[in-house]
Amino acid sequence: MRRLARIRLLPVYLCGFIFFLYFPILLLPLFSFNSGATVAFPLRGFTLNWYAQLLQNATMIDAAMNSLTVGLAVSLVTTTLAISASRAITRYRFPGKRPATGLIMAPLFLPEIIVAVAMLLILLQIGIQLSLGTVVLGQIIFCLPYAMSVLIAGFEGFDRSLEEASLDLGETSFGTFRRVTLPVVAPAILSSFLLCFTVSFDEFLLAFFLSGTRTTLPVYIWGQLRFASKLPEVMALGSLMMLLSITLLTIAEIARRRAEKRVTAQGGPHA
Numbered sequence: 001m002r003r004l005a006r007i008r009l010l011p012v013y014l015c016g017f018i019f020f021l022y023f024p025i026l027l028l029p030l031f032s033f034n035s036g037a038t039v040a041f042p043l044r045g046f047t048l049n050w051y052a053q054l055l056q057n058a059t060m061i062d063a064a065m066n067s068l069t070v071g072l073a074v075s076l077v078t079t080t081l082a083i084s085a086s087r088a089i090t091r092y093r094f095p096g097k098r099p100a101t102g103l104i105m106a107p108l109f110l111p112e113i114i115v116a117v118a119m120l121l122i123l124l125q126i127g128i129q130l131s132l133g134t135v136v137l138g139q140i141i142f143c144l145p146y147a148m149s150v151l152i153a154g155f156e157g158f159d160r161s162l163e164e165a166s167l168d169l170g171e172t173s174f175g176t177f178r179r180v181t182l183p184v185v186a187p188a189i190l191s192s193f194l195l196c197f198t199v200s201f202d203e204f205l206l207a208f209f210l211s212g213t214r215t216t217l218p219v220y221i222w223g224q225l226r227f228a229s230k231l232p233e234v235m236a237l238g239s240l241m242m243l244l245s246i247t248l249l250t251i252a253e254i255a256r257r258r259a260e261k262r263v264t265a266q267g268g269p270h271a
Contacts, residue, residue: 029239032232050236060237063220067201070132070216074139074200079193081140082147087181089148090155108145115142116209123210130212138206143199147192154188187255194252198245217241 035045054060088094089101107115119138120130128134162184166176182189204218211219221237224230 025242028235028242032236032239034232050232051240053233054237054240057233060217060220063215063217066132066211066214067217070135070139070207071197071200073136074143075193075197077136078140078143078147078196079151079189082144082151082192083189085144086148086151086155090152104148105145107142112142112205116205119206120209130210132211132214132216134210134212135207135214135216138210139200139203142203142206143196146199147196150192150195151185151188154185154191191252191255194248194255198248198252202241202245 032050033046033048035047035049085104089097116138119134119141123130123134162180166180167173171179202218203216204222207216207219208222215223217237221234224234
């Protein structure tokens with residue numbers, strides 16, 4: 001009886017959990033279409049003026065371009081580094097393999113504000129001026145564990161006999177990697193790239209501490225929250241960022257599932 005009661009209560013718990021988690025987020029786009037400047041019920045009316053004002057905000061557009069530049073740079077460099085590291089971890093045995101993997105994954109478990117403050121102090125001590133470049137450097141360290149998690153799974157599911165066949169046919173090691181390995185793990189690479197871009201684009205703390213005078217979009221939003229009159233415009237901007245993040249994460253998840261299906265079709269990882 002107790003087990004049956006728990007099973008019946010599970011849907012109620014799940015619905016309550018989803019409501020608690022996502023209902024505040026759903027209010028964001030709802031109030032972004034409100035014609036009133038205050039965030040309160042009842043809504044005064046429907047309007048697109050807040051979205052139209054975003055297109056006329058030069059400061060916001062500049063911050064968006066900064067975030068786009070940082071996101072692309074972080075995604076490209078992080079994914080490239082993660083490809084090399086993931087292949088080494090899944091293919092070879094070498095001294096210090098486990099400690100090295102643990103150090104790479106450490107930012108997942110460290111408080112982000114501690115990492116941001118530590119990087120700020122180090123950069124100031126060695127005389128590097130804060131800029132978008134320092135934001136890219138900090139976010140590469142922060143995003144690398146996410147990329148590694150995706151790509152390690154992709155390389156572990158790769159059929160090594162394909163590489164062996166390519167080498168037996170006379171192809172070089174680099175040619176085999178370029179012509180055989182990369183195309184097979186391409187869904188994992190794409191998933192890693194999109195995930196890193198999403199994390200970088202939405203990241204606030206590292207950008208806040210390391211950006212200097214160049215602001216990214218999350219830092220710009222933080223600054224605008226001090227002004228009550230800017231709140232509807234911020235909610236419109238937040239809605240667009242949320243839509244972009246959901247879209248990119250959906251594409252990344254589709255790519256990851258396709259990679260898993262490809263591994264399953266190959267019969268799983270081979271020794």
